[in-house]
Amino acid sequence: GAVVSQHPSWVICKSGTSVKIECRSLDFQATTMFWYRQFPKQSLMLMATSNEGSKATYEQGVEKDKFLINHASLTLSTLTVTSAHPEDSSFYICSAWGSGTEVYGYTFGSGTRLTVV
């Protein structure tokens, strides 16, 4: 149980375009979704926390207009990287917290590797 599906696994986009990453909880209700960013050989850095039906809370230094997060339902959250630039290239991972996940300790999606060219 407690599976989170993240798509796409990898994406290459042109500079200036927008990219949407989806995270779905398959067998539980994700009341809270976390979005992380990870640069090579570095740890996970929390970007934002989203609770279903309310605005996301962004960590200091993360531009909310650039990284749009939507958590409209208990099973789906999306992260849209708007007007992407090469410096946005990174590994993005979502993690969900909800009823039934406590035993598993926050379930992670499989990650999305974004390359902006």
Added chain:
Amino acid sequence: EDKVVQSPLSLVVHEGDTVTLNCSYEVTNFRSLLWYKQEKKAPTFLFMLTSSGIEKKSGRLSSILDKKELFSILNITATQTGDSAVYLCAVHGAAGNKLTFGGGTRVLVKP
């Protein structure tokens, strides 16, 4: 601000060796400490620790928490090449259910 520090940054061992990874933390209203293994993709869950002194074990991996001294260790015995990965420690603190991650320990097990 919650803080998690892992040591060592990296280590190289040979198959069969035992490794001990350290995680120390400062957190407001501690709720739990979690260990993850990360290979090429997203982290996979290993352990969640909430109580001091109770060892959690899964095969060759074990972990224990000391809430008085604010640290945890992860042990891997009889290491195998498949144990090569980055091991992440994270703490669940006060606000909003969010996790604070340490920088990770990169383990390389040579044949």
